[in-house]
Amino acid sequence: MTKEFQASKPIYIQIADHLSSQIVRGEIRPGEKLPSVREMAIVSGVNPNTVQRTYSEMERMGIVETKRGQGTFVTQNEEIVDSLKTQLQREIIDRFVQSMRGLGLSEEDITEGLKQYLRGEQDGR
Amino acid sequence: MLAFQGLLKKDFHISKNWFFLWIGFLALFLILPFALEVYFHQPLSFLPIAVIMLLGFHVFFLPGMLLSMLRLEGKTQLWLYNPQNSKLLILSKIVISIAYQLIAQLFITCVGLVIYLFFKDLFILDKADLFIELTTLNAGLVLISLYFSLWCFFYWTVYHSLGKYPKMKNWRWLFVFVLFILLSLISSFLESIDVLQDILTKWKIPVIMGASFKYSHAGYTLGLNTMNLPVLTLVLYVAISVGLFVISCLLLDRKVEV
Amino acid sequence: MAVKLSNVSKKYGKEFSLKNVSLTFETGKIYGLLGPNGSGKSTTLKMIAGLVYPNSGKVEVGNEEVSRKISKNVAYLTELDMFYPGFTVANMVDYYATQFTDFDSVKAEELLKEMKLEREKKIKQLSKGTRGRLKLVLALSRNAPVLLLDEPFSGLDPMVRDSIVKSLLSYINFDLQTMIIATHEIDEIEPLLDEAIVIFHGNIIGQKNVEELREEEGLSVLDWFKDTAKNMEAKMNG
Numbered sequence: 001m002t003k004e005f006q007a008s009k010p011i012y013i014q015i016a017d018h019l020s021s022q023i024v025r026g027e028i029r030p031g032e033k034l035p036s037v038r039e040m041a042i043v044s045g046v047n048p049n050t051v052q053r054t055y056s057e058m059e060r061m062g063i064v065e066t067k068r069g070q071g072t073f074v075t076q077n078e079e080i081v082d083s084l085k086t087q088l089q090r091e092i093i094d095r096f097v098q099s100m101r102g103l104g105l106s107e108e109d110i111t112e113g114l115k116q117y118l119r120g121e122q123d124g125r
Numbered sequence: 126m127l128a129f130q131g132l133l134k135k136d137f138h139i140s141k142n143w144f145f146l147w148i149g150f151l152a153l154f155l156i157l158p159f160a161l162e163v164y165f166h167q168p169l170s171f172l173p174i175a176v177i178m179l180l181g182f183h184v185f186f187l188p189g190m191l192l193s194m195l196r197l198e199g200k201t202q203l204w205l206y207n208p209q210n211s212k213l214l215i216l217s218k219i220v221i222s223i224a225y226q227l228i229a230q231l232f233i234t235c236v237g238l239v240i241y242l243f244f245k246d247l248f249i250l251d252k253a254d255l256f257i258e259l260t261t262l263n264a265g266l267v268l269i270s271l272y273f274s275l276w277c278f279f280y281w282t283v284y285h286s287l288g289k290y291p292k293m294k295n296w297r298w299l300f301v302f303v304l305f306i307l308l309s310l311i312s313s314f315l316e317s318i319d320v321l322q323d324i325l326t327k328w329k330i331p332v333i334m335g336a337s338f339k340y341s342h343a344g345y346t347l348g349l350n351t352m353n354l355p356v357l358t359l360v361l362y363v364a365i366s367v368g369l370f371v372i373s374c375l376l377l378d379r380k381v382e383v
Numbered sequence: 384m385a386v387k388l389s390n391v392s393k394k395y396g397k398e399f400s401l402k403n404v405s406l407t408f409e410t411g412k413i414y415g416l417l418g419p420n421g422s423g424k425s426t427t428l429k430m431i432a433g434l435v436y437p438n439s440g441k442v443e444v445g446n447e448e449v450s451r452k453i454s455k456n457v458a459y460l461t462e463l464d465m466f467y468p469g470f471t472v473a474n475m476v477d478y479y480a481t482q483f484t485d486f487d488s489v490k491a492e493e494l495l496k497e498m499k500l501e502r503e504k505k506i507k508q509l510s511k512g513t514r515g516r517l518k519l520v521l522a523l524s525r526n527a528p529v530l531l532l533d534e535p536f537s538g539l540d541p542m543v544r545d546s547i548v549k550s551l552l553s554y555i556n557f558d559l560q561t562m563i564i565a566t567h568e569i570d571e572i573e574p575l576l577d578e579a580i581v582i583f584h585g586n587i588i589g590q591k592n593v594e595e596l597r598e599e600e601g602l603s604v605l606d607w608f609k610d611t612a613k614n615m616e617a618k619m620n621g
Binding site: 005007008009010011012038041042044045046047048049050053 | 411412413545548549552553557573574575576577593594597598601602603605606
C-alpha cells in the first residue's frame with residue numbers, strides 16, 4: 001500500500017524515518033539488503049529520485065552502505081544501530097516532553113503520569 | 126507500410142457497418158422492383174431502371190463514405206495524434222471507400238449482366254465489346270465520385286480549420302457555403318470565356334459516359350453512350366484534384382486542431 | 384528528452400488560453416501541471432503533443448520545433464474520449480502498435496493483465512474507469528522519450544488510483560523519459576512529483592521542487608497550491 005505522508009516534512013526524510021525504525025526494531029537485520037530504488041519507489045508510491053535521496057541521506061548517516069553493482073545494505077556495525085536506537089528514542093521523548101510541558105505540567109507530573117499510564121496499560125489490557 | 130496497413134484496418138473497422146448497410150439498401154431496391162415485376166407479370170419494367178439508377182447513385186457514395194468517416198474522426202480530431210503523414214491518413218480512407226464502391230458497383234453490374242443474360246433477345250446492344258464498356262463506365266463513376274470526394278475533403282478541412290475561432294465557430298458552415306458559391310462563380314466565369322473553352326476542348330478522346338436504356342417497337346435498347354472527352358479538360362480536373370488534396374492536407378497539418 | 388516552451392501564447396478568439404508561458408521540462412523528472420479546470424493545462428499538453436499550435440512563441444521537444452509529427456516522440460494520454468465505436472481492446476492496442484514504432488507489445492500485454500483488461504471486450508461496453516485504464520495502457524506501452532498524461536485519474540476509484548501510481552512507477556524509464564502529469568487531483572500524485580507547476584488562467588504562477596517546498600517552507604504541494612491560488616485570486620479581485 002502507498003503510505004500517507006505528512007504534509008510538512010520532506011518525503012525522503014519520512015521514508016528514512018520509517019526505514020530507521022524498521023532497522024531498530026530488527027525487522028530489517030544488520031547486513032540485510034534493502035529493496036532497489038525502483039522497488040522501494042513502487043512499494044511506497046513515490047518518485048525514485050526521492051528514494052535515491054533517502055538512501056544517500058542514510059548512507060551519509062552511516063546506517064546503510066551502497067556496494068557498487070550489488071545494491072544498498074544495512075550496516076553490520078551494531079554500534080551505529082544502537083546509537084540510531086538511542087537517537088530515535090531521544091527524538092520521541094523529546095516530542096513527548098515538549099507537548100507535556102506545553103500543557104504546563106511539571107517534571108513530577110510527567111513522570112507520574114507516565115508511570116500511571118504504563119501501569120494501567122499492564123492491568124487493563 | 127505496416128503503418129498504412131494499420132490505418133487501412135482501422136478505417137475498415139470504423140466504416141464496415143455503413144458499407145454493409147449500403148449493400149443492404151442496394152439489395153432492397155433490387156428486390157423491390159423485381160417483386161413488382163413478378164407481381165404484375167411485367168418483366169423488365171422496373172428492374173433495369175433500378176439497376177441503372179442505383180449504379181448512378183454511386184457518384185455520391187464515395188463522398189458520402191469519406192464524409193461519414195471524417196465526421197467520426199472530427200468529433201475529437203484525435204486521429205491527428207499520429208506520426209504518419211496526413212496524406213497517408215486520408216489516403217487510407219479513400220482507398221477503403223473506393224474498395225467499397227468498387228464492390229458495390231460490381232454487385233450492381235453483375236445484377237445487370239444477369240438480367241441481360243436472361244433476356245438477351247430483348248436487348249439490342251449497339252456495342253460489341255460489353256466488357257470494356259462496363260469497365261470504363263464503372264471506372265468513370267469512381268473517378269467522378271473521387272473528384273467530388275476531394276472537394277468534400279477540402280470543404281471539410283476548411284470548416285474544421287475555422288474551429289479554433291470561437292466567434293466563427295457557429296458560423297463556419299456559412300463561411301464554407303460562401304466559399305462554395307464564390308468558387309462556383311469563378312469557375313462559371315472561366316467557363317464563359319470562349320478562348321479558354323477553345324483551348325480546353327481542343328483535343329478529344331472518346332469515352333463512355335453513362336448508359337441509356339430505351340424502349341422501342343423492336344424491344345429494349347441498351348445504349349452505352351460514348352462521348353468525346355477533351356484531354357486538356359481532363360488534365361485540368363486532375364490538376365484541380367491534386368491541388369485540392371495538397372491544400373487540404375496542408376490545412377490538416379497546420380490549421381486543424383484537437 | 385527535454386521539452387521547452389518559450390514565450391508561448393495561445394488565444395481562442397480574444398480569450399487567452401496561455402499567456403506568454405515559458406517552461407522547461409528536463410529528462411528523468413516527473414512534473415505536475417496543476418490547476419483548476421480550464422486553466423490551460425490541457426492546452427499546454429496538446430501543444431507539446433503537436434495537436435494545437437501557439438499563436439506566438441515556440442514549443443520544442445528535444446530541440447525540434449513541434450509539429451503534428453512530434454507524436455513519434457510524445458506519448459499522450461488524452462482526457463477526451465478517444466476510442467472508435469465497435470473497437471475491441473485488442474483492436475485498439477494493435478492499431479497503436481502499427482502507428483507508433485516505439486510501441487512495445489510485450490509491455491502492452493503485461494499492462495493489460497495488470498489493469499485487468501480483457502483483449503476481446505468491446506470498448507463500448509467498458510466503464511469510464513476501465514476506458515481510463517486502457518488509455519493508460521496505450522500511453523505507457525510506448526517507449527517514448529516524453530510522456531504526457533492529461534487527468535490520468537479522472538473517473539477512477541481510489542483503489543485503482545493506487546495501482547495506477549504503481550504502474551506509472553514500474554513502467555517509466557527514469558533515465559530517458561520526461562513525464563508531465565496535468566491534474567487537479569493533487570493529493571494522488573504529490574509523492575510522485577519532482578516538480579510542481581501551478582497554472583491559473585493561462586499564467587504560470589509558480590514552480591517548485593516538491594521536496595524543497597516541504598523542507599524550506601514546510602508545505603505540501605496541496606497547501607502551496609491552495610495558498611498560491613488564493614493569493615492569485617485576491618490579486619485579481621483587488
